[in-house]
Amino acid sequence: xxxxxxxxxxxxxxxxxxxxxxxxxxxxxxxxxxxxxxxxxxxxxxxxxxxxxxxxxxxxxxxxxxxxxxxxxxxxxxxxxxxxxxxxxxxxxxxxxxxxxxxxxxxxxxxxxxxxxxxxxxxxxxxxxxxxxxxxxxxxxxxxxxxxxxxxxxxxxxxxxxxxxxxxxxxxxxxxxxxxxxxxxxxxxxxxxxxxxxxxxxxxxxxxxxxxxxxxxxxxxxxxxxxxxxxxxxxxxxxxxxxxxxxxxxxxxxxxxxxxxxxxxxxxxxxxxxxxxxxxxxxxxxxxxxxxxxxxxxxxxxxxxxxxxxxxxxxxxxxxxxxxxxxxxxxxxxxxxxxxxxxxxxxxxxxxxxxxxxxxxxxxxxxxxxxxxxxxxxxxxxxxxxxxxxxxxxxxxxxxxxxxxxxxxxxxxxxxxxxxxxxxxxxxxxxxxxxxxxxxxxxxxxxxxxxxxxxxxxxxxxxxxxxxxxx
Numbered sequence: 148x149x150x151x152x153x154x155x156x157x158x159x160x161x162x163x164x165x166x167x168x169x170x171x172x173x174x175x176x177x178x179x180x181x182x183x184x185x186x187x188x189x190x191x192x193x194x195x196x197x198x199x200x201x202x203x204x205x206x207x208x209x210x211x212x213x214x215x216x217x218x219x220x221x222x223x224x225x226x227x228x229x230x231x232x233x234x235x236x237x238x239x240x241x242x243x244x245x246x247x248x249x250x251x252x253x254x255x256x257x258x259x260x261x262x263x264x265x266x267x268x269x270x271x272x273x274x275x276x277x278x279x280x281x282x283x284x285x286x287x288x289x290x291x292x293x294x295x296x297x298x299x300x301x302x303x304x305x306x307x308x309x310x311x312x313x314x315x316x317x318x319x320x321x322x323x324x325x326x327x328x329x330x331x332x333x334x335x336x337x338x339x340x341x342x343x344x345x346x347x348x349x350x351x352x353x354x355x356x357x358x359x360x361x362x363x364x365x366x367x368x369x370x371x372x373x374x375x376x377x378x379x380x381x382x383x384x385x386x387x388x389x390x391x392x393x394x395x396x397x398x399x400x401x402x403x404x405x406x407x408x409x410x411x412x413x414x415x416x417x418x419x420x421x422x423x424x425x426x427x428x429x430x431x432x433x434x435x436x437x438x439x440x441x442x443x444x445x446x447x448x449x450x451x452x453x454x455x456x457x458x459x460x461x462x463x464x465x466x467x468x469x470x471x472x473x474x475x476x477x478x479x480x481x482x483x484x485x486x487x488x489x490x491x492x493x494x495x496x497x498x499x500x501x502x503x504x505x506x507x508x509x510x511x512x513x514x515x516x517x518x519x520x521x522x523x524x525x526x527x528x529x530x531x532x533x534x535x536x537x538x539x540x541x542x543x544x545x546x547x548x549x550x551x552x553x554x555x556x557x558x559x560x561x562x563x564x565x566x567x568x569x570x571x572x573x574x575x576x577x578x579x580x581x582x583x584x585x586x587x588x589x590x591x592x593x594x595x596x597x598x599x600x601x602x603x604x605x606x607x608x609x610x611x612x613x614x615x616x617x618x
Contacts, residue, residue, distance in 0.1 A: 205246040209256055215231070216231075219272065244332070251275070252333070253344075254270035274290075275355050287351065290355065298364065299323065299364065326364065331369075339372045341353070341373075342378055357394025368411040371412065374418040393439060396441065401444075458496040479529075490533065491542030515556050516560050520563050520567060531572055531573050534572075534574060537575065541586045544565065548588050548590065548591070551595075558591070576609065579599070579602070580607060583599060
């Protein structure tokens with residue numbers, strides 16, 4: 148209480164006004180102290196805030212990049228690489244990644260629609276667009292190697308050449324972070340403009356993209372931009388993708404291209420064809436005439452695999468639901484009409500689908516052989532209508548050989564399975580003998596040949612007897 152009275156008294160003495168004591172106390176309580184400041188000192192903003200507020204000026208970036216490149220003698224690719232590595236120290240490559248790749252690939256900044264920005268600027272001293280026409284892979288490799296060194300390899304530069312204040316403490320750098328905008332933004336954007344460019348520039352970019360994919364510098368996912376309607380309808384997509392495929396195959400082969408396409412999410416090749424020509428015949432005619440029959444072979448095998456998986460799965464479901472043999476056979480025939488498979492592929496599906504429905508875990512080890520023979524016998528009426536000709540029959544024997552090799556619990560039943568199929572007219576004696584002599588698969592070959600030796604000798608003896616009777 149004494150503290151309050153003293154406070155009020157002091158307030159009355161100091162204040163020149165005759166305000167009531169309670170007002171003076173309220174004013175004192177609500178007054179906030181000013182924070183101290185230092186004259187001549189500026190607060191430093193965060194880097195992220197500064198970048199967010201900075202202007203996006205690709206034309207300024209382009210002009211600064213040109214200053215680094217224009218001093219290099221034409222054709223000195225090592226010097227261009229060093230200049231690009233050096234320029235990245237002061238220029239914002241990540242911020243202007245799309246502008247950077249536009250400059251390095253087509254020679255300048257592009258505006259929406261694929262044409263150059265019209266501001267009077269010359270084309271870049273260095274770009275893929277500067278390559279001679281008609282373009283050659285060997286020359287374009289030199290340009291791609293510049294990208295490779297810039298993004299994936301370390302560049303070594305002297306601190307003295309750059310200036311101690313403009314270069315980090317270590318003198319080995321690379322711009323790995325540029326690979327993502329290259330394959331996710333720059334290339335997809337450029338490829339959607341190919342119909343606007345002259346043939347020479349289009350082919351240079353397409354071949355360069357092929358080299359980048361072959362070397363793993365870019366993902367094949369960038370090709371998805373070629374499935375847009377304005378490129379597909381007049382055949383431009385197919386033309387460009389053919390150049391890209393030819394380049395990758397020449398460098399790495401079809402298997403590598405197939406791997407890149409799978410990894411890049413290219414699931415349906417038909418999307419590159421005009422909507423009125425999306426069938427196997429047009430695809431086959433185009434790539435064979437382009438000298439790339441391996442693309443057709445790969446695509447056909449890929450489609451067979453999809454159909455085979457669907458048929459196998461559905462056959463298992465039908466067996467699990469105890470559908471009749473007649474309905475299963477009808478389904479297989481309907482499937483063949485819709486998506487025909489070669490007969491050797493078809494018998495593979497049928498065998499896998501039927502045998503996958505067998506409940507192996509419930510059988511004791513001593514019952515496996517009897518169960519196998521029982522189930523194979525049950526399935527023969529379904530297989531027999533589709534075992535037409537020696538080639539298909541040998542294919543079926545090979546399927547069974549590999550199946551028994553991979554499932555060791557039934558490996559001993561292989562000769563008995565052949566006997567059942569022979570007795571039920573699914574395979575002929577000629578097919579068994581041919582398989583034994585020169586048609587067996589390498590998986591467990593010696594074991595299976597030895598196991599069927601007795602059966603083969605019996606069949607050969609039967610054939611000799613029948614020939615003697617005919618004479």
